[in-house]
Amino acid sequence: xxxxxxxxxxxxxxxxxxxxCVAEALPYCSVTILSxxxxxxxxxxxxxxxxxxxxxxxxxxxxxRRWFKETFNHLLGIVGSSEAPxxxxxxxxxxxxxxxxxxxxxxxxxxxxxxxxxxxDQEMRRFPDYxxxxxxxxxxxxxLRYLPWxxxxxxxxxxxxxxxxxxxxxxxxSSYDVIVxxxxxxxxxxxxxxxxxxxxxxxxxxxxxxxxxxxIGEDGDKMAxxxxxxxxxxxxxxxxxxxxxxxxxxxxxxxxMERCCQLEPSMRKAQVLEEWVGLRPGRRNPRVEREWLQxxxxxxxxxxxxxxxxxxxxxxxxxxxxxxxxxxxxxxxxPPYSKL
Amino acid sequence: xxxxxxxxxxxxxxxxxxIVILLLCDFCVIAAxxxxxxxxxxxxxxxxxSIYEHxxxxxxxxxxxxxxxxxxxxxxxxxxxxxxxxxxYDEGNVQETxxxxxxxxxxxxxxxxxxxxxxxxxxxxxxxLCTERVPEPSFKDxxxxxxxxxQRELDVFPGYSYGWFNTAxxxxxxxxxxxxxxxLSQRGIKFYHRKITSFKELADGGADVIINCTGVRSGALQxxxxxxxxxxxxxxxxxxxxxxxxxxxxxxxxVYNSPYIIPGSxxxxxxxxxxxxxxxxxDNSIDHKKVWEEACELEPxxxxxxxxxxxxxxxxxxxxxxxxxxxxxxxxxxxxxxxxxxxxxxxxxxxRGCAEEAARLFGEILQQKGHQTKPKSxx
Numbered sequence: 001x002x003x004x005x006x007x008x009x010x011x012x013x014x015x016x017x018x019x020x021c022v023a024e025a026l027p028y029c030s031v032t033i034l035s036x037x038x039x040x041x042x043x044x045x046x047x048x049x050x051x052x053x054x055x056x057x058x059x060x061x062x063x064x065r066r067w068f069k070e071t072f073n074h075l076l077g078i079v080g081s082s083e084a085p086x087x088x089x090x091x092x093x094x095x096x097x098x099x100x101x102x103x104x105x106x107x108x109x110x111x112x113x114x115x116x117x118x119x120x121d122q123e124m125r126r127f128p129d130y131x132x133x134x135x136x137x138x139x140x141x142x143x144l145r146y147l148p149w150x151x152x153x154x155x156x157x158x159x160x161x162x163x164x165x166x167x168x169x170x171x172x173x174s175s176y177d178v179i180v181x182x183x184x185x186x187x188x189x190x191x192x193x194x195x196x197x198x199x200x201x202x203x204x205x206x207x208x209x210x211x212x213x214x215x216i217g218e219d220g221d222k223m224a225x226x227x228x229x230x231x232x233x234x235x236x237x238x239x240x241x242x243x244x245x246x247x248x249x250x251x252x253x254x255x256x257m258e259r260c261c262q263l264e265p266s267m268r269k270a271q272v273l274e275e276w277v278g279l280r281p282g283r284r285n286p287r288v289e290r291e292w293l294q295x296x297x298x299x300x301x302x303x304x305x306x307x308x309x310x311x312x313x314x315x316x317x318x319x320x321x322x323x324x325x326x327x328x329x330x331x332x333x334x335p336p337y338s339k340l
Numbered sequence: 341x342x343x344x345x346x347x348x349x350x351x352x353x354x355x356x357x358x359i360v361i362l363l364l365c366d367f368c369v370i371a372a373x374x375x376x377x378x379x380x381x382x383x384x385x386x387x388x389x390s391i392y393e394h395x396x397x398x399x400x401x402x403x404x405x406x407x408x409x410x411x412x413x414x415x416x417x418x419x420x421x422x423x424x425x426x427x428x429y430d431e432g433n434v435q436e437t438x439x440x441x442x443x444x445x446x447x448x449x450x451x452x453x454x455x456x457x458x459x460x461x462x463x464x465x466x467x468x469l470c471t472e473r474v475p476e477p478s479f480k481d482x483x484x485x486x487x488x489x490x491q492r493e494l495d496v497f498p499g500y501s502y503g504w505f506n507t508a509x510x511x512x513x514x515x516x517x518x519x520x521x522x523x524l525s526q527r528g529i530k531f532y533h534r535k536i537t538s539f540k541e542l543a544d545g546g547a548d549v550i551i552n553c554t555g556v557r558s559g560a561l562q563x564x565x566x567x568x569x570x571x572x573x574x575x576x577x578x579x580x581x582x583x584x585x586x587x588x589x590x591x592x593x594x595v596y597n598s599p600y601i602i603p604g605s606x607x608x609x610x611x612x613x614x615x616x617x618x619x620x621x622x623d624n625s626i627d628h629k630k631v632w633e634e635a636c637e638l639e640p641x642x643x644x645x646x647x648x649x650x651x652x653x654x655x656x657x658x659x660x661x662x663x664x665x666x667x668x669x670x671x672x673x674x675x676x677x678x679x680x681x682x683x684x685x686x687x688x689x690x691x692r693g694c695a696e697e698a699a700r701l702f703g704e705i706l707q708q709k710g711h712q713t714k715p716k717s718x719x
Contacts, residue, residue: 082641091496
């Protein structure tokens with residue numbers, strides 16, 4: 001019996017995670033990743049990678065919780081191993097500050113990060129502009145290292161990689177039995193999903209090795225965050241809906257630096273290495289579901305795994321496992337026709 | 341007395357002026373004081389700073405000189421990891437707990453200032469791990485956000501079943517000492533690279549008060565059976581993904597003989613050696629192996645990290661800090677010594693509290709010498 005041919009479209013954190021999960025969990029599949037961009041040029045590469053999810057409106061909470069928990073536990077396993085530096089995964093502690101008490105001060109994920117608690121008055125003295133704060137320890141997963149690490153794992157599981165831009169899924173149906181669509185923002189055009197929109201994020205990469213804890217300041221749409229990483233601190237940010245501009249905007253730069261230096265005065269001494277813009281693949285909810293494409297004499301399984309917004313890394317492993325589950329279930333229900 | 345002024349001699353004008361001013365002003369001191377500080381580690385430099393801060397306006401001229409055989413980056417303070425954390429329990433030594441807290445609060449006040457980076461001060465969170473449930477440490481209310489570790493956190497550190505998480509301050513000797521030296525030299529304090537062999541040497545040279553901050557080698561100036569080296573050996577590693585300090589505690593092997601990992605602003609300090617009575621300043625390969633293996637077991641991510649260098653230092657261990665005055669004689673003259681040494685593995689942790697106390701003792705000396713001075717009250 002010949003292997004089931006699986007094409008994974010996209011090589012960001014979702015594409016690579018899903019491809020690894022399929023290749024490792026389903027040995028009867030031969031998996032090929034097709035993508036125009038690879039690390040370090042994907043959206044995932046610029047993301048700070050701290051595991052903090054948003055709560056999506058229409059997906060059952062239990063499913064979201066599973067997505068987050070599975071990602072957290074998977075990465076936690078790497079944190080505790082000697083592979084952590086190569087994978088770019090480590091524990092990161094810090095605080096989330098609010099000017100007003102948040103509407104939901106205890107979202108589901110607060111049970112899964114470590115040591116989630118309200119900050120003491122003594123701790124809040126550092127931040128006189130903020131009324132309320134929460135401290136916790138989560139995991140940071142840096143895609144500049146994580147994606148190459150995943151790629152290594154993917155190849156070890158027998159996966160193939162093709163550097164090519166997929167402009168039409170129809171291109172793939174004659175060569176593959178299963179297509180897994182992890183094209184992120186690209187899904188807007190690739191599958192015609194007008195529900196996908198860019199959420200523009202601009203950041204600085206700053207050299208400030210004395211900053212060890214993350215700081216997030218929530219103030220309406222004026223974001224201020226600093227995430228200490230292995231080689232630099234990610235300082236941001238912006239959340240501009242439907243904004244496709246990939247160029248750095250000076251007004252945004254000034255706003256970000258001003259807000260962050262207010263929160264952490266030592267940043268005034270930090271050296272800016274680079275500025276970067278990424279387009280989060282925004283969607284009302286991430287789309288993790290299957291459909292069937294009609295080919296000439298057969299049906300090709302299409303599993304979607306896109307639209308994670310600013311939670312790609314945060315939900316990567318959990319949604320990848322979910323997608324694998326859909327592939328496995330579908331193949332079991334409807335095995336692909338063997339070609340004559 | 342006014343008749344002396346007619347002759348215009350410098351001496352007589354000075355005497356005339358002094359007497360007039362003394363009569364007029366309770367708070368002014370006109371008398372040169374020469375202070376010699378021995379030792380340029382964190383204790384010597386911070387004590388010089390405190391004395392200057394409190395008395396430079398009240399004693400004129402106040403000459404402060406620092407004498408040391410080693411300066412930054414070669415002092416014991418330079419090799420220390422720089423984590424503010426006292427030993428877990430003070431065993432009734434509430435004075436030291438107070439000095440530790442004073443130091444923490446003092447450093448924290450600079451943290452949000454523009455000076456923090458130049459001072460080598462920053463916040464860092466971390467883990468204190470124990471193999472059994474133990475009483476809460478003396479510093480629990482001083483540090484930020486102190487709490488017990490949850491079971492899931494403890495699962496990250498197999499072999500440890502209890503512990504705490506908190507945010508503390510780092511003060512890196514290699515940055516803080518140059519900052520202190522710069523602060524002092526801008527205010528006219530002079531430094532002399534010289535090994536002092538006796539207090540008398542300085543007294544005979546004109547020092548009125550000697551501040552003894554000679555750390556582990558204080559015994560060479562005055563025998564002290566309570567002072568002993570607590571040899572430590574550390575490994576500096578390039579591991580910038582580690583963002584927390586991790587200290588383990590083993591009540592059988594004793595303080596610092598259990599692995600610890602403390603990230604600095606550039607390198608991570610890995611240690612776990614505390615050998616009482618060992619004067620060797622050479623790196624030892626058996627100690628290196630012990631430190632490295634235990635640290636990698638505690639933190640597997642270190643296995644492939646690049647080792648940059650080893651370093652050995654001698655902690656100035658004593659049953660408690662010696663911070664007291666002593667009047668000594670040299671021929672027919674008496675001179676004052678303020679001892680400030682024996683800070684063990686918590687010199688950076690306690691330095692400011694001790695410096696302020698030494699300054700207070702200095703004020704006592706001034707009062708006793710008949711000077712009309714009132715030291716600034718400590719808030």
